[in-house]
Amino acid sequence: MKTEELAQSAKKASRRLALLTAAEKNRALIEMAEALARRSAEILVENAKDVAEGRKKGLTPALIDRLLLDEERLRGIASSLRDIAALPDPVGEIVAGWRTAEGLEIERVRVPFGVIAVVYEARPNVTVDAAALCLKTGNAVILRGGSDAYRSNRILAEVITGAAMEAGLPGESIQFMADKDRASLIDLLHMRDQVDLVIPRGGEALKDFLLEHSKVPVIYAAGGNCHVYVDETADLKQALDITVNAKCQRPGVCNAAETLLVHEAVAPDFMAAVTKGLQERDVKLYVDAPTRALAGDTLAPLVDATEEHYATEFLDLQMAIKVVASLDEAVEHIARYGTGHSEAIVTRDLDAARRFARAVDAAVIFVNASTRFTDGGVFGLGAEIGISTQKLHARGPLALKELTSVKYVVTGEGHVR
Amino acid sequence: MKTEELAQSAKKASRRLALLTAAEKNRALIEMAEALARRSAEILVENAKDVAEGRKKGLTPALIDRLLLDEERLRGIASSLRDIAALPDPVGEIVAGWRTAEGLEIERVRVPFGVIAVVYEARPNVTVDAAALCLKTGNAVILRGGSDAYRSNRILAEVITGAAMEAGLPGESIQFMADKDRASLIDLLHMRDQVDLVIPRGGEALKDFLLEHSKVPVIYAAGGNCHVYVDETADLKQALDITVNAKCQRPGVCNAAETLLVHEAVAPDFMAAVTKGLQERDVKLYVDAPTRALAGDTLAPLVDATEEHYATEFLDLQMAIKVVASLDEAVEHIARYGTGHSEAIVTRDLDAARRFARAVDAAVIFVNASTRFTDGGVFGLGAEIGISTQKLHARGPLALKELTSVKYVVTGEGHVR
Numbered sequence A, B: 001m002k003t004e005e006l007a008q009s010a011k012k013a014s015r016r017l018a019l020l021t022a023a024e025k026n027r028a029l030i031e032m033a034e035a036l037a038r039r040s041a042e043i044l045v046e047n048a049k050d051v052a053e054g055r056k057k058g059l060t061p062a063l064i065d066r067l068l069l070d071e072e073r074l075r076g077i078a079s080s081l082r083d084i085a086a087l088p089d090p091v092g093e094i095v096a097g098w099r100t101a102e103g104l105e106i107e108r109v110r111v112p113f114g115v116i117a118v119v120y121e122a123r124p125n126v127t128v129d130a131a132a133l134c135l136k137t138g139n140a141v142i143l144r145g146g147s148d149a150y151r152s153n154r155i156l157a158e159v160i161t162g163a164a165m166e167a168g169l170p171g172e173s174i175q176f177m178a179d180k181d182r183a184s185l186i187d188l189l190h191m192r193d194q195v196d197l198v199i200p201r202g203g204e205a206l207k208d209f210l211l212e213h214s215k216v217p218v219i220y221a222a223g224g225n226c227h228v229y230v231d232e233t234a235d236l237k238q239a240l241d242i243t244v245n246a247k248c249q250r251p252g253v254c255n256a257a258e259t260l261l262v263h264e265a266v267a268p269d270f271m272a273a274v275t276k277g278l279q280e281r282d283v284k285l286y287v288d289a290p291t292r293a294l295a296g297d298t299l300a301p302l303v304d305a306t307e308e309h310y311a312t313e314f315l316d317l318q319m320a321i322k323v324v325a326s327l328d329e330a331v332e333h334i335a336r337y338g339t340g341h342s343e344a345i346v347t348r349d350l351d352a353a354r355r356f357a358r359a360v361d362a363a364v365i366f367v368n369a370s371t372r373f374t375d376g377g378v379f380g381l382g383a384e385i386g387i388s389t390q391k392l393h394a395r396g397p398l399a400l401k402e403l404t405s406v407k408y409v410v411t412g413e414g415h416v417r
Helices: A003-017 A022-038 A040-057 A061-067 A071-086 A124-136 A147-166 A182-189 A204-213 A236-248 A267-280 A289-295 A307-311 A327-337 A350-359 B003-017 B022-038 B040-057 B061-067 B071-086 B124-136 B147-166 B182-189 B204-213 B236-248 B267-280 B289-295 B327-337 B350-359
Strands: A094-099 A105-112 A115-120 A140-144 A174-176 A197-201 A226-230 A257-263 A284-287 A318-324 A342-346 A364-369 A404-415 B094-099 B105-112 B115-120 B140-144 B174-176 B197-201 B226-230 B257-263 B284-287 B318-324 B342-346 B364-369 B404-415
Touching (some): A003 A115, A003 A174, A003 A182, A022 A040, A022 A124, A022 A147, A040 A061, A040 A071, A071 A124, A115 A124, A115 A204, A124 A140, A124 A147, A124 A174, A140 A182, A147 A174, A182 A204, A197 A204, A226 A236, A226 A327, A236 A257, A236 A267, A236 A342, A257 A267, A257 A327, A267 A284, A267 A318, A289 A318, A307 A318, A327 A342, A327 A350, A404 B236, B003 B115, B003 B140, B003 B174, B022 B040, B040 B061, B061 B147, B071 B124, B115 B124, B124 B140, B124 B147, B124 B174, B124 B197, B147 B174, B182 B204, B197 B204, B226 B236, B226 B327, B236 B267, B236 B342, B257 B267, B257 B327, B267 B284, B267 B289, B267 B318, B284 B289, B327 B342, B350 B364
Parallel strands (some): A115 A140, A115 A197, A140 A174, A226 A342, A257 A318, A284 A318, A342 A364, A364 B404, A404 B364, B115 B140, B115 B197, B140 B174, B226 B342, B257 B318, B284 B318, B342 B364
Antiparallel strands (some): A094 A105, A105 A404, B094 B105
């Protein structure tokens, strides 16, 4: 289907979706979960082809990890559909209501956006998550996934669209863009009349491409060049645990830490332990001169850090390290290289924690906790479509409420001014 | 000053502004109000030059009305500064806070955007309003006003900047763009690193220009092609009052109605009265054939309505009229020509009111009240910078909270995943 027809079909479907009850939408989500289980063999066959091709193309282990589906991950995806079904429907919520001085009754009511386009990289689970979150919030969705996961995305979209229709939803509610070329994506990004919102879910390059080309409003769920800063009063045992966790627990995701900043006062006591802890987990380290001097004998060679390393979101078992003279220097480093995602401080000093939280401009600031906690589920917001690193509309986890807009409904009795 | 330097100065100032207390910001607002009163003579002299030139250029009465300042309007502007000072400071508000299953403490905290650019047409009051609302919310502001109000805007910006400095704020907090050319505006719209948000306040052409060129996120406060729909069960006395009020009470503003839609069942009883009521107030009418047939003898000739009339925001004593066969036809007409601002239905039927409120996609839906009520002050939200007609971040009055973002601050005790 041509991009324009596809977007117009989505817009048309969105008008029906906006009027569905929560029960109707939830029925479709449950049906989708069941269809994923029923057709898991087909899905895994298609996914295996993508993975094999990805390996042949030399994708990094982190990218292969993002791409890979297995029975367990599919069960996880199906289970998150059921979780979404169980969440309250945000549409129709009266966010606020009051009576004005003149006696007008004002209600601020949550409504769907209409059509949301989700542009993502090679993570097939996003196909299902994005569609489910959009449907739950009464929005039609246009899915434009990365070409490395093309077969996986296509079969997943087919399975869930069939299930949605089975449950009585318009088949046009979920639109899978079969075109893989940039021209069709740019066409989509110009359709202000059909598309209400675009959400990129991927790295900085994807975000920049969309910001450059989109005439449709964008909320970006972009890359995370996240930092752990170990302050001079840090509990060094906590600092070690948090650093290793933030880097290693799942290195391929956006809330993994990429650079460690260490206050010079604790660097002598901390550096040997942290480099050892990271290298024991096969993390390749890019370090400045003070770090090298303090690390002592290491399990593997240290590489000299460049500007480039500090600016890179590795998404892999690689980390840059730098010694800083003060909290202010850490804040400046983060302002320069950070992407506004998740930034952690390890400290025992209340004033340092408050200053860091206030001065660092990011979606989520962690005090004595791993950056890996940035997640809609962990936050208790339910499933999310990504982590917004922008300031407009939504910052942090893009959960259900973030996928809605509002309107005012004002009732009078012939009121005039 | 070059646009880039100006934006960089604003960014630098914004870091200081973000840390100011409410008391410091309020002192500046009061100082600004006093300076406006003290220097009113100078301001009115400059404004008179703009108005004289505007008259010579043949600006419409509605545009002259927007441009004109007098002692009373200046007092109104100063008084709105005091009102803004009296409002609670949204910055630092903990919007929500909770503890997760793992014991992490999460706070969602309201923070300034940073730098907001306001691009507006020839309404000098916006210079002061925009600056005050941005300062109150800890944002630096870049003011780019319409050239017809250039002298008024310049003197107002000078007066309030002086007052802000007097009160101890950085002078760079308020940046007045002296360049009037489009190239400098486009430069500004590309400065993603310095400018966090752009708000156009003007008609559809300005909005479209910004959406076309801006790489900075835009919230638009754009034009209002607003409708009054008189349903078949309407109280016709209310319908007449609401129509006349929505059109005539202040025709030059965006919440004034531009088109009247009348259900065919009540058109025979209503049309003569409403055309008379509007023509008595010098409203020029563009009508379809049924309206002409039902209006009978009129005080002035009726003009045949064209597509163009239905699509126009007159901002003047002009109105288009159309007879529709059903509520659905009214909804379709509004979907086609409306700008998503304010849309009214006059009805006694509960189901019609509910259907209209749900099906019409606009910032504000009125049931039995004039569209003129769309206003932050009337809604009880305090002063506003405009009415957002988009769905992202803010819809309806852009008051203080809409000029802020949020961040999450998450505190643990060495938490890892």
